[in-house]
Amino acid sequence: MIRVLLVDDHPVVRAGYQRLLEQQGDIAVVAQAGDAQEAFALFCQTQPDLVISDISMPGSSGLALIQRLREREPRCRILIFSMHDSEAMMRRALDLGASGFVSKSSAPEALLEAVRSVHAGRVYLPPSAPAEADLSCLSPREYEVFRLLASGHSLQDCAKALQLSAKTVSNHQTLIKEKLGLSSLAALALLAVRQGLV
Incomplete structure (x- = not known):
């Protein structure tokens, strides 16, 4: 219930x-x-x-x-x-x-x-919510980090999955937010939902 x-x-x-x-x-x-x-x-x-x-x-x-x-x-x-x-x-x-x-x-x-x-733990947005930010500005590594973070993985999880240090992943996260004009992880998750990635 x-x-x-x-x-x-x-x-x-x-x-x-x-x-x-x-x-x-x-x-x-x-x-x-x-x-x-x-x-x-x-x-x-x-x-x-x-x-x-x-x-x-x-x-x-x-x-x-x-x-x-x-x-x-x-x-x-x-x-x-x-x-x-x-x-x-x-x-x-x-x-x-x-x-x-x-x-x-x-x-x-x-x-x-x-x-x-x-x-169920998912983010819900109306189907009409407009898409934005072009992900092609991300490097292949940044894109991987973006996808993992948007799926709810912690910096430590990402570091382990990608065999990087947590500090490197944190730097990637900062760059990703700057490139995409995002202010928080929630906004990052929202963008990933809109792009059909999670």
């Missing part, structure tokens, strides 16, 4: 999502919150497998909530479900630690697919 905390400031919207999710039989909404403060308290109480949150809410935003939740529980899985589906907003949410992003204009099936994807 996938235990979900649902965060949205509209009770009617939450009720609709709850009905959709619980009809599946393998998803249970264990708590609902109308703002980030309440969501954080309920997260600490219920320890859900997954948080589905809007971005626009009274008080703290969903982006601030991502940060607080990740500080409290670095492995927590957060799916953003928002009408603000711009490229910049998506990238910001993923940079802060969200595991997926679904537009509220998507079909209901997209939300269900996203919940199962994120629960």
